[in-house]
Amino acid sequence: MKKHLKKVDFSKMPVSSSLGHLAYGDLAFTAWRKIKVDKNLTKHNEEK
Amino acid sequence: MKKNKVLLIGWDAADWKIIWPLIAKGQMPSLQKMIKNGVYGNMSTMNPPFSPMLWSTVATGKTPDKHGVMGFIELDSSGQKLRPVTAHSRKAKAVWNILHNQGYKSNLVGWWPSFPAEPINGVVVSDKFQRVGSDPTKVKPILPGTIHPESYVDKLKDLRMFPWEITKEHFLPFIPQAARIDQTGINNGLVPFSNILSQNVSLHNAATNLLRETEWDFMAVYYDMIDHFCHGFMKFHPPKLKGVTQEKYEVYNDIVNSAYRFQDMMLGRKLELIDDDTTVIVMSDHGFESGNRRILKMPKVAAAPALDHRQFGMFVACGPNIKKNEKIFGLGLIDVAPTILHHFNLPIGKDMDGKVILDIFEKISKPKYIDSWEDKQGDFGLLEKEDVNEAFSDDETMEQLVELGYVERPDDDIAISIFKTKLDLKHNKARVYLGKKDYQTAKDILIELMKTEGVEDFTPYLIDLMTVCIGMKNYDDALKYLNEFKQCKTDIRYNIYFVESDIYKGKNQFKLSLEVLEKASKTKPNAEIYFRIGELYLLLSDALKARDSFDKAIEIEPDKAKFHRGMADAYYELGEYSDAADHAFVSIELVKYFPAAHYILGKSLEKLGDLENSKTAYSMAKILRPKEYHRAERAIENVEEKLLDLVTLKDQKQGKYKENQIIVVSGLPRSGTSLMMQMLDRGGLDMLVDYKRKADTSNPKGYYEYEPVMSIHKDNSWLGKAQNKTVKIVAPLLGNLDPKYRYKVVFMKRNLHEVIKSQRVMTGKDPDVLPVKLYNAYVRQLEIVKIWQEKEPGVEIVFVDYSDLLADPDSQLEKVKSLIGIDLDCNEMKKSIDKKLYRNKASLK
Numbered sequence: 001m002k003k004h005l006k007k008v009d010f011s012k013m014p015v016s017s018s019l020g021h022l023a024y025g026d027l028a029f030t031a032w033r034k035i036k037v038d039k040n041l042t043k044h045n046e047e048k
Numbered sequence: 049m050k051k052n053k054v055l056l057i058g059w060d061a062a063d064w065k066i067i068w069p070l071i072a073k074g075q076m077p078s079l080q081k082m083i084k085n086g087v088y089g090n091m092s093t094m095n096p097p098f099s100p101m102l103w104s105t106v107a108t109g110k111t112p113d114k115h116g117v118m119g120f121i122e123l124d125s126s127g128q129k130l131r132p133v134t135a136h137s138r139k140a141k142a143v144w145n146i147l148h149n150q151g152y153k154s155n156l157v158g159w160w161p162s163f164p165a166e167p168i169n170g171v172v173v174s175d176k177f178q179r180v181g182s183d184p185t186k187v188k189p190i191l192p193g194t195i196h197p198e199s200y201v202d203k204l205k206d207l208r209m210f211p212w213e214i215t216k217e218h219f220l221p222f223i224p225q226a227a228r229i230d231q232t233g234i235n236n237g238l239v240p241f242s243n244i245l246s247q248n249v250s251l252h253n254a255a256t257n258l259l260r261e262t263e264w265d266f267m268a269v270y271y272d273m274i275d276h277f278c279h280g281f282m283k284f285h286p287p288k289l290k291g292v293t294q295e296k297y298e299v300y301n302d303i304v305n306s307a308y309r310f311q312d313m314m315l316g317r318k319l320e321l322i323d324d325d326t327t328v329i330v331m332s333d334h335g336f337e338s339g340n341r342r343i344l345k346m347p348k349v350a351a352a353p354a355l356d357h358r359q360f361g362m363f364v365a366c367g368p369n370i371k372k373n374e375k376i377f378g379l380g381l382i383d384v385a386p387t388i389l390h391h392f393n394l395p396i397g398k399d400m401d402g403k404v405i406l407d408i409f410e411k412i413s414k415p416k417y418i419d420s421w422e423d424k425q426g427d428f429g430l431l432e433k434e435d436v437n438e439a440f441s442d443d444e445t446m447e448q449l450v451e452l453g454y455v456e457r458p459d460d461d462i463a464i465s466i467f468k469t470k471l472d473l474k475h476n477k478a479r480v481y482l483g484k485k486d487y488q489t490a491k492d493i494l495i496e497l498m499k500t501e502g503v504e505d506f507t508p509y510l511i512d513l514m515t516v517c518i519g520m521k522n523y524d525d526a527l528k529y530l531n532e533f534k535q536c537k538t539d540i541r542y543n544i545y546f547v548e549s550d551i552y553k554g555k556n557q558f559k560l561s562l563e564v565l566e567k568a569s570k571t572k573p574n575a576e577i578y579f580r581i582g583e584l585y586l587l588l589s590d591a592l593k594a595r596d597s598f599d600k601a602i603e604i605e606p607d608k609a610k611f612h613r614g615m616a617d618a619y620y621e622l623g624e625y626s627d628a629a630d631h632a633f634v635s636i637e638l639v640k641y642f643p644a645a646h647y648i649l650g651k652s653l654e655k656l657g658d659l660e661n662s663k664t665a666y667s668m669a670k671i672l673r674p675k676e677y678h679r680a681e682r683a684i685e686n687v688e689e690k691l692l693d694l695v696t697l698k699d700q701k702q703g704k705y706k707e708n709q710i711i712v713v714s715g716l717p718r719s720g721t722s723l724m725m726q727m728l729d730r731g732g733l734d735m736l737v738d739y740k741r742k743a744d745t746s747n748p749k750g751y752y753e754y755e756p757v758m759s760i761h762k763d764n765s766w767l768g769k770a771q772n773k774t775v776k777i778v779a780p781l782l783g784n785l786d787p788k789y790r791y792k793v794v795f796m797k798r799n800l801h802e803v804i805k806s807q808r809v810m811t812g813k814d815p816d817v818l819p820v821k822l823y824n825a826y827v828r829q830l831e832i833v834k835i836w837q838e839k840e841p842g843v844e845i846v847f848v849d850y851s852d853l854l855a856d857p858d859s860q861l862e863k864v865k866s867l868i869g870i871d872l873d874c875n876e877m878k879k880s881i882d883k884k885l886y887r888n889k890a891s892l893k
Contacts, residue, residue: 025317
């Protein structure tokens with residue numbers, strides 16, 4: 001039987017993320033990437 | 049929605065020794081939940097414990113000699129370059145190939161090795177996916193062959209995490225004092241840590257995505273995080289090792305525990321994403337040393353970090369048809385693939401080395417078999433043969449293997465590296481055969497390696513040759529290789545005391561064997577040494593010292609089953625049967641399928657008068673190891689007789705003929721054995737003799753010998769011919785009798801002074817000189833016979849005094865007759881006695 005999963009709101013995820021977010025897998029990771037892009041941080045990371 | 053699915057999760061190097069304390073603190077709740085709802089146990093690894101070989105065994109149910117993955121690296125198809133091992137090396141079909149053929153859908157994530165991705169029905173995210181490099185200026189694209197089908201590349205490519213994305217929120221839970229780490233240099237500080245963490249997150253992202261988005265029947269996900277963090281940081285794990293600085297200990301001491309905790313968090317998420325119909329397996333390929341056996345400075349040998357791998361990994365399974373909260377025993381890596389095929393109601397290839405782990409299932413169905421899946425025609429989703437011109441390399445993965453120490457940094461001269469790799473792969477193959485106890489094949493390969501020109505250091509081959517020879521009981525050759533080893537010059541400091549002591553032990557030089565270990569115990573005291581010392585004291589019949597030594601071993605490692613089995617043996621010899629039974633029980637509690645422990649339990653309970661349970665224990669020993677525990681079969685018969693007729697307990701060695709019994713006439717040389725042989729011959733028994741040794745003045749009526757007896761210590765396979773016959777075997781050779789037969793021993797006793805005197809006359813020496821050493825040796829020999837007889841349930845024995853036989857033959861022959869259980873012609877037997885031949889009587893000076 002398929003489990004009913006709670007919907008998680010990632011919009012308030014801090015840009016520094018957490019281990020919990022990483023453990024959550026693809027959904028949290030994709031949301032985190034988006035937050036970083038929105039805050040223009042991806043480029044910053046890659047330039048480091 | 050698919051039903052009856054299987055999710056297989058690989059945690060490389062996960063070990064119960066770390067897991068149980070974390071579970072006790074509530075820090076691995078997801079695994080704890082699985083254990084509560086399922087089965088758990090030790091997973092026994094194989095030799096050599098190199099992960100790509102082991103995970104390929106998990107996938108195929110076959111040993112590496114059959115599946116072909118022989119190490120961490122391989123030659124590419126051009127034969128001109130080295131690269132990390134690929135799926136091309138695997139020559140046997142994996143469980144997902146078989147499932148593909150049978151119409152099932154499989155997802156595979158990160159399996160080692162799985163690149164290039166095989167074209168199976170489902171999605172394969174190969175072990176190349178997570179290799180992104182640690183240089184942000186050189187982000188690697190996803191190479192062709194990384195993901196199957198290609199359409200999934202776009203869906204998954206952005207799920208790869210880069211090491212430079214790791215934030216302090218990610219690493220502080222692992223390393224709270226990370227600020228103290230020296231960050232200079234690209235491979236120092238947090239860079240290796242970030243590589244490992246991000247790679248595992250990438251695989252986890254792909255796994256969660258496929259779990260959510262795809263339909264599948266079987267899914268396998270592999271993580272190397274625990275293994276890699278252990279290799280990097282286990283030396284800093286508590287308790288603090290002497291050679292570790294306080295500062296490093298403080299900084300890194302919680303990384304290993306954190307890796308397990310994070311792995312459990314990821315498990316929790318995966319469990320959320322599956323339905324209740326799914327069977328989940330979490331397992332490791334080997335354990336990891338976390339106690340005082342941790343190695344601080346690795347020797348410079350091939351794949352040295354694997355020296356830290358422990359023999360037992362872990363296994364947990366839960367699901368609709370899996371037993372609940374039950375410990376299971378006797379699991380091996382080779383059993384996983386057959387068990388998964390059985391779950392899908394598919395036949396198991398008879399050429400697979402593993403068996404279905406029926407113990408885990410609540411409702412058991414009979415496994416089905418076919419000869420082999422390998423020669424079955426059809427689509428199995430296999431790779432096309434690699435095109436030589438498209439041979440790929442993988443510098444990134446290669447560099448990580450070098451950093452981990454699994455692979456030596458390739459030489460500037462590639463030819464040298466290729467030569468060394470070929471040797472290593474061949475050596476690994478020999479070690480696989482050694483692990484399978486196919487000693488002859490292992491020896492042939494090792495001898496071939498020994499003859500190879502250009503090898504700088506033969507010592508690794510010599511060590512394995514010694515082990516092979518010990519396995520073959522060829523102790524002379526083992527000693528030859530030991531001497532050769534001692535002549536070799538090598539930069540590596542090997543501990544060969546176990547091998548050396550085994551050689552002497554095999555040659556019955558117990559004291560020499562003991563000396564080697566006693567010496568080693570002073571410089572490198574460890575539980576295994578104390579255990580082996582205990583075993584030797586048992587052989588030397590010093591049960592008290594044996595007990596003390598086993599005690600030391602148990603104090604260091606209380607959870608080793610064989611240590612408790614040894615202690616049980618020691619207590620049994622001391623006549624303390626209750627303590628013996630207690631330790632046998634502990635041993636069985638630790639390893640259920642341990643035939644020696646069941647056997648000593650049976651012996652102890654028999655002495656305690658608990659015959660029913662004794663019989664059960666003996667039966668278990670026999671079932672578990674039918675070839676080696678013929679003693680148990682004999683012991684069961686004895687106990688059954690006792691159970692049938694408790695009154696005749698003391699008379700069990702008399703009056704009953706046993707089917708296919710072997711009658712042995714024994715004694716010290718010149719104690720009247722030939723006379724007894726002659727008498728039994730006349731009495732009507734069949735003899736096993738070859739008359740090669742002719743009668744002479746010392747034995748004018750002949751020796752009644754059989755030549756193969758002289759080399760019984762090397763070959764006792766002829767004993768089958770002795771069934772229902774009588775054979776002469778002198779006392780020192782009795783210990784070589786194969787316990788699978790039933791023996792009736794007529795043991796000739798004679799005054800030792802007379803024996804020695806007679807021998808000296810025979811060899812032309814002064815008969816009036818008594819060699820004290822020889823005398824003592826014979827006394828000892830008689831003691832050993834007594835111990836041997838008590839230990840062997842298949843042996844019944846009567847002692848016939850030579851002078852009594854001459855003086856009062858009737859009473860002695862009656863004793864012999866009652867032992868053998870056959871009517872003998874005593875009058876005819878007595879005609880053999882010629883009192884004139886009773887020479888060399890002892891005189892009291």
